[in-house]
Amino acid sequence: MPGAIAAFGRNDLRNIRRDSLLAGIVFGPFIYAATMWLLPMLTRYLDREHGFDLVPYHPLILSAFIVVGPIAVLGAVCGMLLMDDKDQRTLAALRVTPAPPMTYPLYRAATTIAATTLSLVAAMALTGQVPAEIVVASVPITLLCGLNAAMVGFGLAALARNKVEGLAIVRAIGMLLFGLPMVPFFFDHPAMLGFGFIPTYWPAKAFWEVWDGGNPWPYLAAGAIYSGAISWWLLKRLASQKA
Numbered sequence: 001m002p003g004a005i006a007a008f009g010r011n012d013l014r015n016i017r018r019d020s021l022l023a024g025i026v027f028g029p030f031i032y033a034a035t036m037w038l039l040p041m042l043t044r045y046l047d048r049e050h051g052f053d054l055v056p057y058h059p060l061i062l063s064a065f066i067v068v069g070p071i072a073v074l075g076a077v078c079g080m081l082l083m084d085d086k087d088q089r090t091l092a093a094l095r096v097t098p099a100p101p102m103t104y105p106l107y108r109a110a111t112t113i114a115a116t117t118l119s120l121v122a123a124m125a126l127t128g129q130v131p132a133e134i135v136v137a138s139v140p141i142t143l144l145c146g147l148n149a150a151m152v153g154f155g156l157a158a159l160a161r162n163k164v165e166g167l168a169i170v171r172a173i174g175m176l177l178f179g180l181p182m183v184p185f186f187f188d189h190p191a192m193l194g195f196g197f198i199p200t201y202w203p204a205k206a207f208w209e210v211w212d213g214g215n216p217w218p219y220l221a222a223g224a225i226y227s228g229a230i231s232w233w234l235l236k237r238l239a240s241q242k243a
Contacts, residue, residue: 029066029123030122032066032123036128039054040129059185062124062129063208067204068177068178070145076152078108078154079153082154105235109150112153113146114146116146120138120146121135121139121142141216147228148199148203150231151230154231154238178200184201196222199227201223
C-alpha cells in the first residue's frame, strides 16, 4: 500500500509538471487571494464616490473568492488528473496488482482534500482581510471544501471523455455550484436552507456563521454528510469503471 501511494504521488507530480494548464490551475486559489488585496481600495472608492458601504458584504465577497471559488479550481485539477490516469490506463493496470481497487480513488480523495485545505487556509491568510481567529476557526470549513472539490473531480472524471469536455462541464455547472449558493446571504429566512441541495452552499453558509460569531457546526455536519454521500457514490463508480 505505501509503495502504491508513493507511485501515485510521483505520477501526479510528473503530470502536473508536463501539463502547463494543470500547473497554472494549481495556483488558482492564490490568484483569488491576491485579488482580495484590492478589496479595501474598492471599499473606500465606493464609499467616497457613491456613498455605498461595502463592508457588510465583505464576507460574501471573501466566501465567493476563497471558499467556494477554489472548489471549482481544485476540483478541476482532481478531475483532469483522473482523466490522465484513464487515458494512460492506470486504473486498468491497477486491477492486476495486489492493491485493493479502492486504493487509488481513496488516494485521490485524500490528496484533493489535503491540497484544498492547505491552499484555502494559506489563501485566507494571504488576503489580509480575514482575521487570524477566523482563519483558525475556518479550518473545518476548508476540509469540507476539500470534500466538495473531490466530489467535483470525481464527477468530471465520470462524465467527461477528455480535459476539454471536463473544463466545459465546470463552466456549465459554474452558476449552479458557485453562483447560486451566494443568494442566501441576502435573505435571513429558514427557506434558504432549500439551497442545501447545492453541495457548495454548506461551506459558504458555515463561513458566514464563523464571520458573524455564530455556530457553523450544524452546517458543517449537514454538508459533510451530503457531499460525502455523493462523493462516495462517485468514488465507487470510478473504482469499478473500465479505463
